[in-house]
Amino acid sequence: MGFVARGIFWCALYTGVILSPLFFLLAGPVPAGSGFLWDLSAACGFIAAAIMATMFALTARFKRPVAPFGIDLVYYFHRLIALVALFFLLAHPLLLLAADPRLLLFVRPRSSPYHLEAGIAAFACFIAVMLTSLWRRRLNIGYDTWRKLHALLSVLAMVLTVVHIQGVGHYVDTAASSLLWSAILSGCLVTILYVRLFKPLRLLARPYRVVSIVGEAGRAWTLTLRPDRHAGVSFLPGQFAWLTLWSSPFSMTEHPFSLSSSAESADIGFTIKELGDFTSGISRVQPGQLAFVDAPYGAFSIDRLPAPGYVFVAGGIGIAPLMSMLRTMADRRDRRPVLLFYAYNTREEMTFREQLEELRGRLDLDIVYVLKRPPNRWQGETGLLREEVFRRHLSEMHDGFEFLVCGPVAMIAAVEQALHRLGVPMRSIHTELFELV
Amino acid sequence: MRLLLAKIVAAAIGAVALILAMLFAAVQNG
Numbered sequence: 430m431g432f433v434a435r436g437i438f439w440c441a442l443y444t445g446v447i448l449s450p451l452f453f454l455l456a457g458p459v460p461a462g463s464g465f466l467w468d469l470s471a472a473c474g475f476i477a478a479a480i481m482a483t484m485f486a487l488t489a490r491f492k493r494p495v496a497p498f499g500i501d502l503v504y505y506f507h508r509l510i511a512l513v514a515l516f517f518l519l520a521h522p523l524l525l526l527a528a529d530p531r532l533l534l535f536v537r538p539r540s541s542p543y544h545l546e547a548g549i550a551a552f553a554c555f556i557a558v559m560l561t562s563l564w565r566r567r568l569n570i571g572y573d574t575w576r577k578l579h580a581l582l583s584v585l586a587m588v589l590t591v592v593h594i595q596g597v598g599h600y601v602d603t604a605a606s607s608l609l610w611s612a613i614l615s616g617c618l619v620t621i622l623y624v625r626l627f628k629p630l631r632l633l634a635r636p637y638r639v640v641s642i643v644g645e646a647g648r649a650w651t652l653t654l655r656p657d658r659h660a661g662v663s664f665l666p667g668q669f670a671w672l673t674l675w676s677s678p679f680s681m682t683e684h685p686f687s688l689s690s691s692a693e694s695a696d697i698g699f700t701i702k703e704l705g706d707f708t709s710g711i712s713r714v715q716p717g718q719l720a721f722v723d724a725p726y727g728a729f730s731i732d733r734l735p736a737p738g739y740v741f742v743a744g745g746i747g748i749a750p751l752m753s754m755l756r757t758m759a760d761r762r763d764r765r766p767v768l769l770f771y772a773y774n775t776r777e778e779m780t781f782r783e784q785l786e787e788l789r790g791r792l793d794l795d796i797v798y799v800l801k802r803p804p805n806r807w808q809g810e811t812g813l814l815r816e817e818v819f820r821r822h823l824s825e826m827h828d829g830f831e832f833l834v835c836g837p838v839a840m841i842a843a844v845e846q847a848l849h850r851l852g853v854p855m856r857s858i859h860t861e862l863f864e865l866v
Numbered sequence: 867m868r869l870l871l872a873k874i875v876a877a878a879i880g881a882v883a884l885i886l887a888m889l890f891a892a893v894q895n896g
Contacts, residue, residue, distance in 0.1 A: 462894030472887035
């Protein structure tokens, strides 16, 4: 089965799980209705709860379901579907109050029914999860702290939701509904066990050692790891991995980075720019140090996009996965033509500039550097990756090529639009989101 | 393209869920 068919299958299965509580209610024997708004509110509540339950699976990084989409897209979808859940979650109490405003009288601290308090607490937890995710940087919450808070609040929200649903009891006291909710909750529990226990145990049994740490231009570091008494991992050029340093895989301090090394090499390399809490300490890594790698992930790879040639577009450290593809092509003696657009602030900061020049000799590679702040007498492209830049360098020769774009989200959106306006089919433009959270 | 597709899928799931919820409420209340 191809990636498209598999993608449709997993989308259909996911939709089925979310809608399953309503299918059961529509198909099975249920108690008499309580009024349109009241029943609509109950249905909205069930949908919100089902979406919340599926969040655990969406972020569990199950390799098979994630493969057709790429994990970056699954995480992006996770954020979108959370907004859909928020809509149903808000509709649930608002519809109830619209049906009977006197219900507000029941909301009194310490004297409300326990299931009502559980529902309100679940709602508060969910809102807290949303706000701390959407405004993580604005609230100045570190990535590692946020991940722990996110996991804790999510589990708490789900537990409180179950207490609320069971406490209310309406529409879940049939055998079929009880079975369904038991299955959904078991799924959540198994997912949590997989993520927090089985996967860390597996990573612990397959450690890596740091071979070298090399400073690159643009405040970036290339970290090379070697499998420690195991075969390592095989990956497609352009994929990425979750890396744990300085702690065990149980610590929830892993971070996603693109692999920048050749897929043909046994050692694996990450090129990491000093940007945040974790990355600013990367220069302190010592050779011989233990590391754990959860890989490979991502659908951004030439190996998944057979074509007569490629156009790569990189913004800043977005060059890392493209470098992996170029190095892999060089190792494979792949002479298909590649045109690389590489945008950076200054020439001095440009990561991999010398390595790229060296690769020109081993590949059919053309490079267009685009500098925001060019040096004096710079003859090349300047400013941003605009439509005119692409128009000057793309020709009929590039028809049928696949376009791979990696960099900041704003750059990706602008490049996609520019290429599309120049007549590049959207199906030929492939992107990788770097900002997962 | 991928981001747009993700948005379409999320919106479609929400729309179908809302329609089913309204259908359920309508069926329950004649």
